[in-house]
Amino acid sequence: MMNYFELYNLPEQFVIDLIKLKEHYQTLQKLTHPDRFASASEQQKRLYLTKNSQVNDAYSVLKSPVLRGEHLLIVRGVELPSEQDTVGDVEFLMEQMEWRESLDDASTEEALEKLVTDNFNILVTQEKVICELLSHNTDENNQAAAQELAKMKFMIKLANEIETKLDRITDS
Amino acid sequence: MALLQIAEPGQSAAPHERKIGIGIDLGTTNSLVSAVKSGQCVTLADEYERHLLPSVVHYSEASIDVGYHARDNSNADPANTIMSVKRFMGRSLADVTTHWDQLPYHFVADSVSPRFITPMGELNPVQISSHILSALKTRAEARMGDEITGAVITVPAYFDDAQRQGTKDAAQLAGLKVLRLLNEPTAAAIAYGLDSKEEGVIAVYDLGGGTFDVSILRLNKGVFEVLATGGNSALGGDDFDHLLASHLARQLGLDAVTEKLNHRRLMNAGKEVKEALSNADTSLVSIKLEGGEQSTEVSVQLNQLNQMINDLVKQTISTCKRAVKDARVSLEEVNNVILVGGSTRVPLVRQQVETFFKKAPLTSIDPDKVVAIGAGIQADILVGNKPDSDMLLLDVLPLSLGIETMGGLVEKIIPRNTTIPVAKAQEFTTFKDGQTAMLVHVLQGERELVDHCRSLAKFTLKGIPAMTAGAAHIRVTFQVDADGLLNVTAMEKSSGVQAEIQVKPSYGLEEAEILDMLQSSMQNAKQDMQERMLKEQQVDASRVLEAMHGALAEDGEELLSDNERKAIDHALKSLGLCAANNDIDAIKQAIDVVDKLSQDFAARRMDKSIQKALAGHSVDDI
Numbered sequence: 014m015m016n017y018f019e020l021y022n023l024p025e026q027f028v029i030d031l032i033k034l035k036e037h038y039q040t041l042q043k044l045t046h047p048d049r050f051a052s053a054s055e056q057q058k059r060l061y062l063t064k065n066s067q068v069n070d071a072y073s074v075l076k077s078p079v080l081r082g083e084h085l086l087i088v089r090g091v092e093l094p095s096e097q098d099t100v101g102d103v104e105f106l107m108e109q110m111e112w113r114e115s116l117d118d119a120s121t122e123e124a125l126e127k128l129v130t131d132n133f134n135i136l137v138t139q140e141k142v143i144c145e146l147l148s149h150n151t152d153e154n155n156q157a158a159a160q161e162l163a164k165m166k167f168m169i170k171l172a173n174e175i176e177t178k179l180d181r182i183t184d185s
Numbered sequence: 186m187a188l189l190q191i192a193e194p195g196q197s198a199a200p201h202e203r204k205i206g207i208g209i210d211l212g213t214t215n216s217l218v219s220a221v222k223s224g225q226c227v228t229l230a231d232e233y234e235r236h237l238l239p240s241v242v243h244y245s246e247a248s249i250d251v252g253y254h255a256r257d258n259s260n261a262d263p264a265n266t267i268m269s270v271k272r273f274m275g276r277s278l279a280d281v282t283t284h285w286d287q288l289p290y291h292f293v294a295d296s297v298s299p300r301f302i303t304p305m306g307e308l309n310p311v312q313i314s315s316h317i318l319s320a321l322k323t324r325a326e327a328r329m330g331d332e333i334t335g336a337v338i339t340v341p342a343y344f345d346d347a348q349r350q351g352t353k354d355a356a357q358l359a360g361l362k363v364l365r366l367l368n369e370p371t372a373a374a375i376a377y378g379l380d381s382k383e384e385g386v387i388a389v390y391d392l393g394g395g396t397f398d399v400s401i402l403r404l405n406k407g408v409f410e411v412l413a414t415g416g417n418s419a420l421g422g423d424d425f426d427h428l429l430a431s432h433l434a435r436q437l438g439l440d441a442v443t444e445k446l447n448h449r450r451l452m453n454a455g456k457e458v459k460e461a462l463s464n465a466d467t468s469l470v471s472i473k474l475e476g477g478e479q480s481t482e483v484s485v486q487l488n489q490l491n492q493m494i495n496d497l498v499k500q501t502i503s504t505c506k507r508a509v510k511d512a513r514v515s516l517e518e519v520n521n522v523i524l525v526g527g528s529t530r531v532p533l534v535r536q537q538v539e540t541f542f543k544k545a546p547l548t549s550i551d552p553d554k555v556v557a558i559g560a561g562i563q564a565d566i567l568v569g570n571k572p573d574s575d576m577l578l579l580d581v582l583p584l585s586l587g588i589e590t591m592g593g594l595v596e597k598i599i600p601r602n603t604t605i606p607v608a609k610a611q612e613f614t615t616f617k618d619g620q621t622a623m624l625v626h627v628l629q630g631e632r633e634l635v636d637h638c639r640s641l642a643k644f645t646l647k648g649i650p651a652m653t654a655g656a657a658h659i660r661v662t663f664q665v666d667a668d669g670l671l672n673v674t675a676m677e678k679s680s681g682v683q684a685e686i687q688v689k690p691s692y693g694l695e696e697a698e699i700l701d702m703l704q705s706s707m708q709n710a711k712q713d714m715q716e717r718m719l720k721e722q723q724v725d726a727s728r729v730l731e732a733m734h735g736a737l738a739e740d741g742e743e744l745l746s747d748n749e750r751k752a753i754d755h756a757l758k759s760l761g762l763c764a765a766n767n768d769i770d771a772i773k774q775a776i777d778v779v780d781k782l783s784q785d786f787a788a789r790r791m792d793k794s795i796q797k798a799l800a801g802h803s804v805d806d807i
Contacts, residue, residue: 022799022800037799041795042579044798046578047667049577051364051365056784062664065606069604069605069606
């Protein structure tokens with residue numbers, strides 16, 4: 014497993030400098046993009062194709078809070094819980110079911126917009142909690158962060174579903 | 186820029202030796218070729234000063250005729266005059282005939298991939314496209330007075346893997362080295378972006394003869410990033426012609442049989458009307474029917490045309506809407522709209538685009554030439570004529586890649602709009618004791634069911650070590666390169682055994698077929714070929730030698746142990762000796778040896794240059 018923080022020369026922590034991330038992304042692109050090696054040897058082409066693929070994947074991971082959090086845990090040697098483990102949390106499960114019902118019931122643009130806002134606010138809170146947990150590299154915190162990240166993924170999935178429904182309504 | 190030159194030392198071989206890179210817009214209706222001349226990228230004309238080359242090929246027993254002559258005489262021999270072959274690229278015959286049911290060609294029956302029966306024998310779309318590319322290559326060689334080093338060929342952004350691979354295969358058949366496949370809208374942005382140094386979000390609306398594409402791009406510090414693409418590879422100005430042709434047939438009171446008989450005449454008349462109505466409110470066209478004594482005049486009003494094409498134009502606008510959404514930008518952020526393709530001269534198209542984007546589109550570069558010009562600029566950079574160029578083009582995967590799972594469902598492996606190149610690994614396991622082979626079905630598309638996506642290929646993994654069910658962990662890596670082409674490799678994790686992969690493309694051609702076609706096309710020029718291959722190998726060898734010597738002088742001491750250094754020096758010496766002789770295989774082998782021995786060294790150099798660049802430097806310093 015490659016350490017993406019290392020590749021981007023960024024500190025191994027949840028809070029990263031997003032401007033620096035973008036700058037380093039551009040630098041890395043300029044150094045490794047296959048177009049720079051269109052006339053180079055096959056060996057160089059292969060080498061840089063692999064590296065550039067990592068640069069791209071790393072960027073998509075590092076710029077997303079959820080993926081960055083998960084990657085940080087992997088780098089710290091924490092095993093991420095499977096989906097079933099999260100579903101074990103009864104309270105969270107109930108909340109999810111309520112969200113599903115609200116999504117099914119929402120039939121107007123206003124109702125869906127409200128869900129978008131509510132969902133967004135929860136995501137912001139979740140990110141804060143995760144940020145706090147990950148700022149200390151202890152077993153306990155890492156485990157809790159892993160759980161919270163899994164929950165955040167549910168909320169993001171939900172956000173996408175709300176968006177899709179909103180699209181359908183506004184398009185028609 | 187010094188750092189970049191360290192990374193690719195092969196480029197500075199001889200500073201005064203200019204290489205020729207050409208840009209090719211391989212269009213459905215027309216094609217163009219361009220190159221940089223005295224610092225300016227221009228499209229290259231034929232001996233009659235015509236820049237466009239109609240993408241029409243006529244086959245007779247004696248000759249292959251490409252371009253105007255073939256197009257203008259299409260009425261005489263429609264069955265052997267292949268038009269819009271691009272629509273067939275990487276498609277099944279059924280795919281094409283569902284959209285266009287009145288094609289005058291003869292196809293080989295019982296063949297999934299379309300094969301045209303011509304006086305030159307059975308030909309597939311790749312071969313026919315290669316004949317168009319050959320004509321462009323010949324034109325470029327004549328105009329530039331030298332050999333062509335390589336070409337950038339444009340494809341619609343919406344082209345899937347099979348269509349891109351087909352285009353690349355066609356170029357190979359035509360004897361062209363493909364430097365890069367470039368999305369057409371992106372090429373247009375290059376043509377404009379470099380001229381005006383724009384920054385911000387750009388929408389490229391490209392309505393060609395046979396395809397529609399829209400791309401949303403972001404330009405920032407010389408970096409083009411494609412945020413989203415959308416389009417329809419079966420919608421274009423030809424469809425306007427079709428609608429006009431049907432309208433004319435109705436006006437003339439033709440029955441279905443007569444209409445079919447006069448298909449080409451009506452289409453040509455429709456095209457004439459469309460072009461006339463770009464600058465006028467009324468068009469009068471005279472049509473002479475097959476076997477008819479005299480011609481009849483029909484008048485068409487602009488608002489009639491507008492009514493006919495309104496639905497089609499609306500379709501393109503909703504595609505724009507979706508692309509803007511996919512790009513996660515607001516309409517207000519789009520600060521430039523570029524029009525590409527001859528069909529954007531149609532007034533209703535311009536109006537609707539302007540209304541939707543709320544700004545007047547850019548039209549200062551000829552919409553027919555803009556794509557070719559962008560491709561030519563990129564080609565000039567890729568052959569190494571501009572080592573100081575800052576331009577870098579980032580592209581995205583146009584359609585999601587996935588694999589078939591239980592119950593005919595598709596599991597996405599790489600979602601669309603992911604920046605490429607990209608590699609994703611997926612793990613599989615066996616479900617029977619002792620299972621040694623496995624089938625992976627790769628699909629492309631956004632839907633959940635296998636039947637609703639396009640089948641790309643079936644990969645058979647062989648040589649998996651026999652174990653109990655579920656014990657083998659096969660890691661399959663899906664690598665998409667900068668051209669958007671997929672390559673699959675597989676490895677069993679516990680044993681490290683590399684699985685052998687057999688690719689069976691669902692459409693298009695297998696590797697062996699391409700090789701066969703290459704060989705048969707070269708048989709006549711075998712002697713020539715040998716000489717050329719030897720020359721190429723020798724050039725390769727001297728390039729490797731020069732690059733390695735440069736690299737060793739730079740980093741040899743720091744990054745290599747004494748033994749490693751000795752081994753590389755020895756291999757370089759052998760290569761030098763081989764290169765002076767005429768044994769092609771020996772040179773090739775010697776290059777391979779150097780390659781193998783220097784692999785780690787090259788990787789270390791790469792990592793060193795990356796670390797150096799990121800340590801305390803901002804992007805502007807590089």
